[in-house]
Amino acid sequence: MASFIIEGGHELQGEITPQGAKNEALQVICATLLTSEPVRIKNIPEILDVNNLIRLLIDMGVKVTHNGRGDATFQANELNLEFMKSDEYLERCTRLRGSVLMTGPLLARYGRATVPKPGGDKIGRRRLDTHFFGFMKLGAVSSYNPIDSIYEIKAEREHLKGNYILLDEASVTGTANIIMAAVLAEGETTIYNAACEPYVQQLCKMLVRMGADIKGIGSNLLTINGVMRLGGTEHTVLPDMIEIGSFIGIAAMVGNGITIKNVSYENLGIIPYAFKRLGIKMEHRGDDIYIPKQDEYEIESFIDGSFMTLADSPWPGLTPDLLSVLIVVASQAKGSVLFHQKMFESRLFFVDKLIDMGAQIILCDPHRAVVVGHNKQLQLRARRMVSPDIRAGIALLIAALSADGISRIDNVEQIDRGYQEIEQRLNALGARISRQR
Missing domain, CATH: 3.65.10.10 (Enolpyruvate transferase domain)
Structure with a gap:
């Protein structure tokens, strides 16, 4: 079983191209x-x-x-x-x-x-x-x-x-x-x-x-x-919309100006809007997305001022595969948001690992979690973790990149199932990730 050793706290900068879907x-x-x-x-x-x-x-x-x-x-x-x-x-x-x-x-x-x-x-x-x-x-x-x-x-x-x-x-x-x-x-x-x-x-x-x-x-x-x-x-094959969303999450948490190339923007649906609801600023440039450094970002409220809720639903709704990444991003936002994962009853259990890292998350039940953001005032703590699935694995990797200290993620074969050479590609942007077997 392979592991990632991640030295957190380094800003990432540059261009990255998504893999095929x-x-x-x-x-x-x-x-x-x-x-x-x-x-x-x-x-x-x-x-x-x-x-x-x-x-x-x-x-x-x-x-x-x-x-x-x-x-x-x-x-x-x-x-x-x-x-x-x-x-x-x-x-x-x-x-x-x-x-x-x-x-x-x-x-x-x-x-x-x-x-x-x-x-x-x-x-x-x-x-x-x-x-x-x-x-x-x-x-x-x-x-x-x-x-x-x-x-x-x-x-x-x-x-x-x-x-x-x-x-x-x-x-x-x-x-x-x-x-x-x-x-x-x-x-x-x-x-x-x-x-x-x-x-x-x-x-x-x-x-x-x-x-x-x-x-x-x-x-x-x-x-x-x-x-x-x-x-x-x-x-x-189209570029992978889930990987594009994952890169938006990375850019929000630890980016210092990241361009995601050739995203097939017209096929991303509601994904960019979901991140914008968390306050993430981005620019659509041709078929690229540029995410500037986010010194802070604030979760929107609904028009009537009520509590923001993000829920998965069939296309053209929000894909459930990105809720794990959105939860991590929300942990450093200003404000609070309720995530409702309707499709899979065990997908939110990974938030226990984020709570151990210092995230303020209340797991209401197997389908709902409330995230109270730190507004980037409190850095997550490094931890040793195990990747339970592809999407939780990339979410934990994003958390580790932003954390204070050195984290270890075991069972990264789960991440390999969905992300091509992820450590090499992120290291090219300035991350410090090594693989141990």
Whole structure:
């Protein structure tokens, strides 16, 4: 298990470019299973989750050609279907949350899929009901073995059949999975209450270039007319909006003028506004964001003067993946704010570590926390901590960068799952982070 040793209190300055989006990369890489023709994907983040998925595809028989850094061509023309029944395949899937995104393509193309209960962040129960509800509406049947935690799903007939699907929640991975199953189904599929995040839009646009017929892209009502086959294409992954938000948080806490390059600003949605509500000043320059040094920043109140609340919600609302970073930033603001994490019941438990560092936070229940800011008058204290998940891990790293003294964060493989070479990139701005194994 690797650790970060962080010497806090150093100001960061300069330019940094975000990596490709992790969540989009997982979706579009799995979508290459829908065709036997080559699909080239650029701006792939070289992070643990994505690298593990690519290695799994290679062992499944997908031919992967590396054209350069973050640039690969995938061709799934000779899959080893027997490997997908092996204990090794199932065990590796349990350690990779993104593996669930292979279900839709495999079901659409081969009529069956075996899905072990996927792993990932320990942030509370993450059900798959939405995925399987959609598959069953398309004519699949599923079974679950509670002893081995394995789902078996297969089509009742040769091809899936289009249908009207009203999702019980706007699940991003659920929507993506159902879209990938529906593009090869017979007839028309309507998906209502679909997730419409930019990454889902990107997946749809890529599938359209491959020959899919999808209407309503960018809305929560998608209409898909199934086709017989899909072809190859090229696709470029968007910059990672969560990493961009993390860099805004770093710039607010310890920055002395940081420019975040090539952010695809039109795809950031409400993210810049959420930080501005905490009082963070920033400038939109072309496709870059410049965050000047924040000597202080003050949390806004609502128009009627009432207490500010920030809550996650489906796109175009605030992504839950950034609440951990926003909580850390609020700890040094002037004023108070209530954070409401609606989606995952265990995601806020990491605030105990911030409280140990001196942050004034009241954890009301598993979903709500009140932060009373220090107004940068009281520096956080260095501590030894363990990263419980990707987003809490980066939040703790931001706290450690601003803390007085030397902090240690263990289990940084969790951070590696979502952030590419994060210590080298931050050290180039003036941070002092070393990795120990």
